[in-house]
Amino acid sequence: MSPLRRRTFLVLAGGLGSMAGSGVFAGRAAASVINGELLTSRIELPEPFSVPLPAAPFAKAVRQADGSDRFEVVQRAADVEILPGVRTRVWGFDGLFPGPVFTGQAGRPVVVSVRNELPVPTSMHLHGGVTPPDSDGYPTDLVVPAGWQHHDAMAGGHHDAPAAGRQLTELTKEYRYPLDQRAATLWYHDHRMDFTAPQVWRGLLGLFVVRDSAELALPLPSGERDLPLLICDRAFDEDGDFRYPSLDPELIDPPGVEDAYMAGVVGDVVLVNGAPWPELEVDAARYRLRLLNGSNARRYRLALRPGPRDGAAFTQIGSDAGLLAEPVELDAVPIAPGERYDVVVDFSAWPVGSTVTLVNTLGDGDTRWVMRFRVVREAADDSEVPARLADPDELSQDQAVAHRQFSFRRTRTSHGGHAWTINGESFDPETTLATTSLGSVERWRFISDVHHPVHLHLAHFQVVARGGGDPHPWDGGWKDTVDVRPKEPVDVLVRFRGYPGRYILHCHNLEHEDMAMMGNFQVE
Template sequence: MSAFSRRGFLGVLGGAALAAAGCRAFAETSGQLLTSRAPLPRPFTVPLPIPRVARRTAPGRYEVTQRPAKIAIIPGLATEVWGYDGTFPGPTFDLRRGEATTISVRNELSVPTSTHLHGGVNPPDSDGYPTDLVVPAGHAHEHGGHAAVLHQGAKDYHYPLEQRAATLWYHDHRMDFTAPQVWRGLAGFALVRDAEEDALPLPGGERELPLMICDRAFEEDGSFRYPAHHDSDYMEGVEGDVILVNGAPWPVAEVSATRHRLRLLNASNARRYRLRLTPGGHFVQVGSDAGLLAAPIAHDEITIAPGERFDVVVDFSAYRVGSTVTLVNTLAGGPAGSVMRFVVARRARDDSAVPRVLSRPPERTRAVATRTFDFRRSESAWTINGQPYRPGVPLARPRLGTSEIWRLTSDFHHPVHLHLAHFQVLARNGRAPAATDGGWKDTVDVRPYEVVDVLARFDGYRGRYMMHCHNLEHEDMAMMADFDVV
């Protein structure tokens, strides 16, 4: 699998590709399909794996190593992944609010990396800035003329965790190469818990399932397939034809006829999903990107863009024992129309519940400024406000402890992610936000030619942070911008 970067990629883009992108956007397409050359496995035959929970090496400290490993994803074939501790997904970090944590990331790959804790309220030097790189020991590196901070062999990332309980995740964030390096496997869960969440009777233990949903394509030998350098057909973003959940293709999970908490994460490079349960049922949303909702919200379907998380409860007692419940994706046909399957295997006692009041989230505060950020394809790049990414050149300087309205506009599907700042969606095209926009978030699905207003709160730390499109190919093709919290 060869990587393509914006430097080489943009030189071969033409008007025809842009026109095609615009036409397909209205059909809910958010990327270009890359098909596998390996035979696709039969769905619902592989058990759902649960990523292992990382163990501390000392109080408040973890150590993890990025390294290649061969694993079985497509039955009968071996796939080389780049994984945290050689696994895909990486280990889950089960963390607690207020318990400051250091995670040492060692790089034993052949390329530099930068690890971003997505949704974390972190000091700027531990935020995973794209030119703050961990370089493999003994390797010299220059990054395309951009000034980079280099750490030889390993880096300690310090996370104060002064934030509410939430489903976070971590992934590679290297400039120009985020997409191919995440595609190879550099991603995992980080769950933050707190006393407010502990007091709720939500399902837990084996009935709490973190579900990392992503898509991949495979070569005949089982290796990951990804576009070659200079392949202009994939300017919109890369979608695969194999849907993975926790690294397994279309897995199946046995569940009891009880409530289960599903922590849904879209870790795809570009693919959006509209999730439904078949033969019917609903999701009771209890949390969004940045933590618990004030009160639960029921949804028949959930559209989830890259980078977004939905914390939901599904009550499997609504189905008869022995039946199957399939999580489907109505934004795709064929293989990508299915995600995973649950088998309701047995009855069991259930003392869980979804209370009417879940939390007391932070209140909105008055905005001190309004800014507009336009996410759009220019002649030479995916841009924000007409500018390709320029490291160290901020497009905004919000003040610490204040809130601002950021108006996000687009020409295509752009899931917009803010580092550090959490926000609430105020409006879509001047109207009320969608029911699935509820709660405090860090990523919002901005659809073609849409105007989305968010109220962003800049709490935590002063320093340099970023916003970008979380379509990872767009991010690599310069759709990022710095902002300085002053």
């Protein structure tokens, strides 16, 4: 048994065997829709809607030269106010939680220089980016602190990592993003082998917005009415720091979480842009909401209460990888970890003076609430949602040169334990699940035992079938992450464009990912 597989067996064997009987897969809120166990806070929490929505901080380029934009950020610990009057230690990009919003122009390269001043290695992944493999944030392509002395414990005791292509860069790495892709709401987060979940939980995540001339020419809401909303859940300890059930709080060795949380960690506080259940004053006008589920394991079904006087609550205009061809009217937005939805809400559909609450219909207790909008004034509004938004390529079945199936499920090991696997295998950097050709299209089927949000690096795809029938209305457009429901196969047409190299697909329940629910695919 390889060191990695030995690590996976040791972590999983103790806890997963009893999960089905204990109800851990379902959590305590909604048995058929929530994966994970609720982690409760040990500190007094604020009343919902008692703090304002923070304005998202935008990163500023330090240099523009040679047709590219250069940004510099430092990953460091900082004490920030999340709960009112309380300081929380975070690991953040520039010490911020969440990190700054990067913006780029399609076709104009961006270089992000990342300096790691944390006590552990990191790996930055641009989720949704069409990125060369050396800048993609592969789990063993690590930026290590100066003088890092834990090489033997790297990646949870993965001693054969050098043979598997481990790359170590001391202190600072330049990530190069060509941005040869359409306008879209992307995001970035840590992707360190075995420790992605706790490092993202501590704050290593943020939004990355790509714009292009075609989108800018549309009369969509803009400026202060174009709102990035990063939604995630957390739990807090008595001292105000984040609470998380790591086996090693220092995040060195061993990796993993306490047995009860192996199905995923869900917190009891919902944060938007780093604030608990915030409130925002809005005009009676259209707003563009860029929704990201940045949670480790929690799924949301977002709705507005009360609903508008007429029509649907949301007009979806975009998906993970860019604008839809045409807008879609939705009364609710189901959003799994890693997914993004670009929607327009017209607040003139409520009387001035109204309060409109963004709720999570999958939540329980205070996790039912996300944030509140207060419609405070009439205002001029020259925005609109065109009947035609974009002309994205539509893939067809006859373009597929191969069909493949990937089964995401809990698998019994030969040693009597259980593991999170893809096609019965735990992640091994030396093993490839699929080899494909640059520029090709393939049909991939994802099947699962419980909810698994499946994410592909590099490649974007279109959902063509769900459960043997048509996709859901919200499945449209180009995507990089899709919620695969229990016993509901999802078929996608994947296009491999961009760059040759080694990439991964994985479950974006981050606890599942850390317990090796990943696999390599090779683009040649």
